Every structure is written in structure tokens, then in C-alpha cells.
Amino acid sequence: MTMSSLKIHEVGNVGVVTLARAHKRNALDDATVREIDDYFSNVPSHIRVIVMMAEGDHFCAGLDLKEHHDQERGAVEFLRVCQAWHRAFDKIQHGGIPVIACLQGAVVGGGLELASAAHIRVADASTYFSLPEGTRGIFTGGGATVRTARIISADRMIEMMLTGRVVGIDEGHRIGLAHYVCNTPENPVSAQDFAMSLAERIAQNAFLSNYAIVTSINKIADMSATDGLFAEGLMAAVVQTGPDVQGRLNEFVTKKAHKVKPGVDAIA
Numbered sequence: 001m002t003m004s005s006l007k008i009h010e011v012g013n014v015g016v017v018t019l020a021r022a023h024k025r026n027a028l029d030d031a032t033v034r035e036i037d038d039y040f041s042n043v044p045s046h047i048r049v050i051v052m053m054a055e056g057d058h059f060c061a062g063l064d065l066k067e068h069h070d071q072e073r074g075a076v077e078f079l080r081v082c083q084a085w086h087r088a089f090d091k092i093q094h095g096g097i098p099v100i101a102c103l104q105g106a107v108v109g110g111g112l113e114l115a116s117a118a119h120i121r122v123a124d125a126s127t128y129f130s131l132p133e134g135t136r137g138i139f140t141g142g143g144a145t146v147r148t149a150r151i152i153s154a155d156r157m158i159e160m161m162l163t164g165r166v167v168g169i170d171e172g173h174r175i176g177l178a179h180y181v182c183n184t185p186e187n188p189v190s191a192q193d194f195a196m197s198l199a200e201r202i203a204q205n206a207f208l209s210n211y212a213i214v215t216s217i218n219k220i221a222d223m224s225a226t227d228g229l230f231a232e233g234l235m236a237a238v239v240q241t242g243p244d245v246q247g248r249l250n251e252f253v254t255k256k257a258h259k260v261k262p263g264v265d266a267i268a
């Protein structure tokens with residue numbers, strides 16, 4: 001399926017969402033954010049994992065500055081734009097389906113906010129990160145103060161925003177902006193192939209376990225310790241009564257399950 005700025009296809013039970021505005025370096029205009037919201041609001045029920053990637057040399061150049069410039073938005077109008085981004089990106093983060101972002105080139109401003117909503121970030125060696133809003137006279141409005149700050153800490157985000165500097169892939173990997181780096185001598189596979197193979201493996205986890213992982217951990221981080229422990233117990237109680245739990249436990253007690261050891265993949 002092709003919307004105007006997104007391409008959607010499926011590989012088995014993996015949904016692949018591709019930003020397709022490479023001529024604008026995948027900058028996010030209002031229409032693209034609406035399309036992201038539409039897709040993540042209506043994910044087909046057979047989809048177990050989503051990979052979000054981008055055409056061209058750059059994952060995403062952030063807010064469409066031309067549209068923003070031309071619209072001369074007032075405060076309330078731009079508040080509504082930010083709320084639309086928050087709604088769409090919340091659906092990525094809290095929709096109950098694991099989302100893997102596959103990054104290359106610029107992951108800047110709103111592009112980093114989009115990537116921060118994903119649960120796993122796989123980066124090509126060409127990837128770099130920046131929060132140049134200060135240099136453009138604007139501020140983050142797509143969730144970075146919540147999501148990106150939780151990944152790298154508020155302290156690091158403030159420094160990145162004040163300086164607007166480019167964070168290269170090595171530093172980005174070290175501070176958690178990328179979980180995996182591809183297309184390197186140590187890991188020569190392409191980021192897209194790596195992301196797809198991770199997606200296929202994660203799709204084999206119990207559906208309810210994946211649901212709990214991607215919905216409850218971030219929510220519990222917002223709670224008091226007492227509430228968090230209660231919510232964790234409730235979530236665990238729901239997950240462990242899922243349909244395939246007994247079969248998986250049976251594999252363990254009959255010694256057919258994998259062992260948790262270095263070099264042994266959790267999912268064969």
C-alpha cells in the first residue's frame with residue numbers, strides 16, 4: 001500500500017513502514033505525520049512486529065521547515081501540530097507491537113523524536129544524530145523532552161540542544177541512541193537485513209510477552225514504585241495465562257528449550 005509519503009508492505013507477520021519523501025530527506029510534514037498516525041492506529045491484527053525504515057541516504061531531517069515557514073503558524077496552531085506528533089508517536093511507542101527503527105544518515109530534530117518512539121534502533125554506520133532546534137529558533141515538539149531525554153538523560157539532551165552539535169554513530173551507540181550498528185567490519189550486514197532478522201526473531205516471542213514488554217515498562221517508569229510493582233504483578237499475571245505459555249514451559253521441563261548461554265540464540 002502507498003500513501004502519499006509512506007510505503008507499507010508486509011513480510012509474513014512483519015509490517016514494514018517506509019518513509020518515502022527522500023527528495024525532502026524524509027522531513028515530516030503534516031500529511032506524513034497523519035499517515036503515520038493512520039497506519040499505527042490500524043495495524044492489521046496478524047502483524048507481530050513493525051520495522052520502520054526510510055528511503056534515501058537519510059532517515060529523517062525532522063520537521064518540514066519549509067511547510068512550517070510557509071504556514072506562519074500561531075502558538076495554538078503549532079501546539080496542535082505538536083499534539084498531532086505526540087498522538088502519532090504515542091501510537092508507535094504504546095501500541096502494543098514491537099517497533100524497530102532502521103536508521104541511516106541524518107536522524108535529526110523530529111527525526112530523532114520519531115526514532116526515539118521505536119523500541120529498538122538499528123543504525124547503519126552512516127547514521128548521525130542532532131537536535132538543531134536551538135539553531136533554527138524553535139524547540140522540540142515531537143516528544144524528545146520525554147522520550148529522547150529518557151534514553152540519553154535530560155542532561156545530555158540539554159547539551160545536545162544548546163550546542164546543536166552532531167553526535168556521530170560511535171557516541172550515539174554508546175549513549176543508547178542506537179542499540180545496534182551495522183555495515184561495519186565487525187557487523188557487515190546491512191541495517192535493513194539486520195532489522196528484518198531481529199523482527200522475525202521477536203515475532204516468535206509469545207504475543208502477550210511482547211505486548212507487556214512494549215506497553216508496561218515505559219508506563220511503569222511513570223509510576224511510583226508501589227504502583228509500579230502492583231502493575232508489574234498484574235501484567236505478569238495476565239501474560240502467564242496466555243495461550244502458549246504452557247507449551248513453552250513444557251519445552252523447558254522436557255529439556256527441549258534453548259539454554260541461556262553466551263553464543264546461544266534465544267530464538268532459534
Ligand code: 1HE
Pocket residue numbers: 023024025027058060061062063064065066067082085106108109110111132133136138139140141142
Ligand atoms: C527539507 C528539510 C527539512 C531537507 N524541512 N525541507 N531539521 C533540520 O534542521 C535539518 C535540515 N536539513 C539538513 O540539514 C539537510 O537537508 C540534511 C543534512 C538532512 C541533508 O543534506 P543534503 O545536502 O543531503 O540535502 P539538502 O540539499 O539539504 O536537501 C534536499 C532537499 O530536502 C531540499 O529541498 P529542495 O526543494 O531544495 O530540493 C531541502 O530544502 C529539503 N529538506 N531537510 C524541509 N527539515 C515538532 S518540532 C521538530 C523540530 C525539528 O525537527 S527541528 C530540525 C529541523
